[in-house]
Amino acid sequence: MEHYTMNLTLKVWKQKNAKERGRFETYQVKNVSSEMSFLEMFDVLNEQLIAEGKEPIAFDHDCREGICGMCSMYINGRAHGPWHHTTTCQLHMREYKDGDTIVVEPWRASAFPVIKDLVVDRQSFDRIIQAGGYVSVNTGNAVDANALPIEKHMADEAFASAACIGCGACVAACPNASAMLFVSAKVSHLAMLPQGSPERKERVTNMINQMDKEGFGSCTNIGACEAECPKGISLENIARLNREYIGAMFDGGSQNAK
Amino acid sequence: MSWKNAFNSSVGKKIQMALTGLFLVLFLVVHCYVNAMIFWNDGGEKFTEAAHFMGTNVVIRITEIGLFAFLILHIVQGLKLWAQNRSRRNTRYAVSAGNATSKWYSRSMGILGTLILLFLVLHISAFWAPNRASQTMGNGELDLYTMMKEAFQSLFVVVIYVLGCISLAWHLVHGFYSAFQTLGLTMNKYKSIINMVGVAFSIIIPLIFALMPIAFYLHWIE
Numbered sequence: 199m200e201h202y203t204m205n206l207t208l209k210v211w212k213q214k215n216a217k218e219r220g221r222f223e224t225y226q227v228k229n230v231s232s233e234m235s236f237l238e239m240f241d242v243l244n245e246q247l248i249a250e251g252k253e254p255i256a257f258d259h260d261c262r263e264g265i266c267g268m269c270s271m272y273i274n275g276r277a278h279g280p281w282h283h284t285t286t287c288q289l290h291m292r293e294y295k296d297g298d299t300i301v302v303e304p305w306r307a308s309a310f311p312v313i314k315d316l317v318v319d320r321q322s323f324d325r326i327i328q329a330g331g332y333v334s335v336n337t338g339n340a341v342d343a344n345a346l347p348i349e350k351h352m353a354d355e356a357f358a359s360a361a362c363i364g365c366g367a368c369v370a371a372c373p374n375a376s377a378m379l380f381v382s383a384k385v386s387h388l389a390m391l392p393q394g395s396p397e398r399k400e401r402v403t404n405m406i407n408q409m410d411k412e413g414f415g416s417c418t419n420i421g422a423c424e425a426e427c428p429k430g431i432s433l434e435n436i437a438r439l440n441r442e443y444i445g446a447m448f449d450g451g452s453q454n455a456k
Numbered sequence: 457m458s459w460k461n462a463f464n465s466s467v468g469k470k471i472q473m474a475l476t477g478l479f480l481v482l483f484l485v486v487h488c489y490v491n492a493m494i495f496w497n498d499g500g501e502k503f504t505e506a507a508h509f510m511g512t513n514v515v516i517r518i519t520e521i522g523l524f525a526f527l528i529l530h531i532v533q534g535l536k537l538w539a540q541n542r543s544r545r546n547t548r549y550a551v552s553a554g555n556a557t558s559k560w561y562s563r564s565m566g567i568l569g570t571l572i573l574l575f576l577v578l579h580i581s582a583f584w585a586p587n588r589a590s591q592t593m594g595n596g597e598l599d600l601y602t603m604m605k606e607a608f609q610s611l612f613v614v615v616i617y618v619l620g621c622i623s624l625a626w627h628l629v630h631g632f633y634s635a636f637q638t639l640g641l642t643m644n645k646y647k648s649i650i651n652m653v654g655v656a657f658s659i660i661i662p663l664i665f666a667l668m669p670i671a672f673y674l675h676w677i678e
Binding site: 399414441 | 457461462465466467468469470471537540541542543544545546547548549550551552553554556557558559562563565630633634637638639640641642643644647
């Protein structure tokens with residue numbers, strides 16, 4: 199594809215902190231290369247703002263390789279922009295043409311309060327993981343890797359679920375601001391492996407309770423999360439989470455989950 | 457997990473929606489089967505016989521109480537979830553994804569359900585309520601066939617009924633699949649079967665219902 203440059207109008211959400219009301223600010227960005235990533239375009243804009251003595255726009259980013267789950271922009275109504283299976287850092291400016299207007303908002307959910315501008319607080323995800331997204335392992339020598347046989351297709355499916363990078367696009371895209379796709383990926387990935395099996399009932403109970411406590415909405419199977427997930431986490435994970443939940447619901451027994 | 461925890465969590469509430477929804481789906485099949493007796497075009501003989509059974513059989517009458525209980529639970533829980541889910545995003549997006557990432561009917565279950573509820577209020581007060589009232593007073597069952605025939609001479613009533621059926625159809629397109637997904641039954645192997653049966657059900661049942669007022673209005677049946 200041929201290289202070209204463009205001038206863009208950006209409408210970006212500016213918000214001083216969690217308490218103050220935010221508003222849209224309009225910026226002109228000149229000479230943007232079609233080879234740039236979306237975040238590099240923001241770098242150019244921020245350099246420009248700093249040179250003008252204005253405050254740069256705060257946004258989250260880390261690896262810029264599409265694997266860390268840190269970047270989080272809601273671009274023209276789409277989480278991580280319009281490209282399929284793509285994080286914001288992997289969205290490139292060749293998607294846009296000269297004269298385009300792009301509206302950029304932070305993830306919007308009560309459970310993800312805005313810290314500043316486009317940066318949101320996603321610690322609610324960490325607390326859900328702390329509630330059950332782990333396996334308890336005794337200390338001592340590492341067990342031989344081949345001691346536990348795992349079916350190939352189960353290992354593959356568990357891996358596909360584990361691909362979730364916890365970016366929160368599912369919550370941002372969901373009309374109910376539900377975190378079910380994230381929680382289901384974490385529950386699935388551990389439930390499908392023998393190491394995760396002993397704690398499965400306690401895990402699903404505690405993680406769902408924490409999810410509700412954090413103020414996420416409930417799942418109504420709309421499917422916008424799956425459509426926007428940069429890692430292709432499928433709705434089948436939510437069905438599996440529901441099965442896990444029903445299993446824990448009817449368990450008569452010994453597990454003392456709250 | 458305690459029962460309290462199980463029913464009060466967000467997943468527990470969705471399971472209640474799914475189970476009551478599937479019960480209502482079963483009810484639709486029975487209701488449709490009984491009412492489709494009018495298509496024999498025998499002056500309502502077979503229909504009245506079936507309606508008499510449904511109106512007097514002890515088992516059916518007891519199930520009817522359960523039906524209303526489930527219907528009310530489905531409505532109350534549904535509206536509560538709708539309100540709750542809306543409150544989970546305090547600031548709305550300036551630009552929304554619209555139909556790019558999801559289907560309009562999947563996002564509109566609350567509105568579609570409310571339309572069906574409004575229709576049900578009209579429908580129940582036109583047929584079920586007066587019939588049961590008459591039975592309770594000791595005046596016996598009403599002639600439902602004649603009541604239908606007379607009610608559906610009005611174009612306005614027919615339009616309301618057809619709109620009710622359209623709302624039901626769209627509600628079912630999402631609801632049928634959604635119930636199975638909530639119960640965790642939509643594994644890859646069954647997904648396409650559930651989707652196909654769901655769409656077929658959502659078209660066939662409301663279509664048969666919609667044909668009833670139309671058939672009376674156009675005098676296909678007398």
